[in-house]
Amino acid sequence: MRKQGLSHALLVQLKRDPGGLLLDGEPAYTCARLRPGAVLQINLREGLSSGTVTPVRQPLAIVYEDEDLFVINKPAGMPVHPSHGNREMTLANALAARYLERGEPFCFRPIGRLDKNTSGLVLLAKNGLSGCLLSGMAGRRQIRREYLAVCKGRLPDNGTVDAPIGRVPGSSLLREVRPNGRPAVTHFERMDDAAGLSLARVWLETGRTHQIRVHMAHIGHPLPGDFLYCPDFTKISRHALHAARLCFPHPLTGETLQFEAPLPRDMAALLEKG
Template sequence: MWKRILEYQITETTLQTKNANHIHGFLKAHGYSSAVIRHLKETGNGICRNGTWAHIHDPLMPGDMLTIQLTEDTSSQNILPVPLPLSIVYEDEDLLVIDKPANMPIHPSQGNYDNTLANACAWYFSQKNEPFTYRCINRLDRDTTGLLILARHMYSASLLSAMVARREIHREYRAVVEGLLPECGTVDAPIGRCEGSTIEREVNVENGEPARTHFKRLAHTTVPGTGKEYSLAALSLETGRTHQIRVHMKHIGHPLPGDFLYNPDYSVIGRQALHSYRLTFRHPITGTKMDFRSPLPDDMVLCHEFREAVSHQ
């Protein structure tokens, strides 16, 4: 069994928080979802006040010590542990930051039963003899490389998911795009499904969902032997639509090379040239500022200018 114990010293300030003068109100004020609270109620010593089991509606007084015990004793079902490459950038009791390689799906699916990030994580925690439920917070396409977050338990998953909804987890990407990209700009164009496809997206003014992408050109080159121009771009999103960067860059005439859906040109790279470069957010439990960066993968470094642009950031 795996445990995560959290302790809260109750003060006058605590009690002044809206509806936090009893345990249920306190937990709600601290982002505990109904599902997590139900789990705590069903866990022996899941909720204790001053070392003694407490009812969810018991009052709180200044000086009380509230102890929360989250437990996990089973792992995600139907995820086969497989010894796959797993680059862990950061790990603590509440979350992990992973640097995902190319050609690795996030979740198992038809045809991807034993080659996913979930399989790699299941193997990692099986070697530690720890149960692990797979909770991926920000998803990346199979061939997109770089940083993503996994929640270690249901409470951090609840907090991190709420942070995503409030846009408090900031993501910055790097992409190689065709042509000479303008120095900087914003693409503000709604995105929807292409008719007749469950996967492909397009800019759809009438039926699409709002989507906004900011971009900045970092470097530019002409690749020898191809005669084609390429730009290295920094991109950030105000929204998180499926394939947003890939669709928006194609929309303005600068598609990503190696993109099997939107620009299947593999002359300079064998997969979509997109990388999750930076993640910044507050730690969901401690509030500490977290800032992670991942180096540009070698297959996206098309020239010396690209390498120089990355090294000076």
């Protein structure tokens, strides 16, 4: 079962549950041998709970939902997780409220995350099994994300930034290109340009903190509205970055799923001509 993507924690949970593993309707051990025609049934009961997340009703743009996962179009300004200074107005709080209304136990399982001021598609697992499988896919880079970024200046038609990223000494937040940083590779393609700005399609080979923001600033094309790397708020109040496309195989069925979220109004307005 480990080869099917079940984690050690899930296997321990199955072993502890008398009805967790059934072979032809009878309780079975994980070491049981399967006979031709035998039916193995796995029953994973939701045992975890994000009980410390306060339910707070907020609008949610749910792009897709089934019994295993959510895809949500997160607005800029909404953090994914509660943190110090923002315990209630997050994606986790909004989902907790939704589950409370349904009378269902809630466990928050985001697969990857977006910065507070990055808008766009967020993938979340709804149960332990899908969470385990999706996390494995993320580790094998089977979940493909594309971003749209508005950058200062006129970008080349396309390009790749291959430059290691590390922490700025003395700061827990700032990142920069550093010789001793972790490998980071960003690809981009210019889609449009206007008013001294470029719209780029961006995709990553690595997932470093602030990677797109740091790499674009490094090549002289920072994102306007970025309070860390380009604090120019004359036209937009947050960094101009949007998670626009998400593609991955469904963790249980294997069906290829693809989702897109249109460019938000505040970023589109930056490129309006005239």
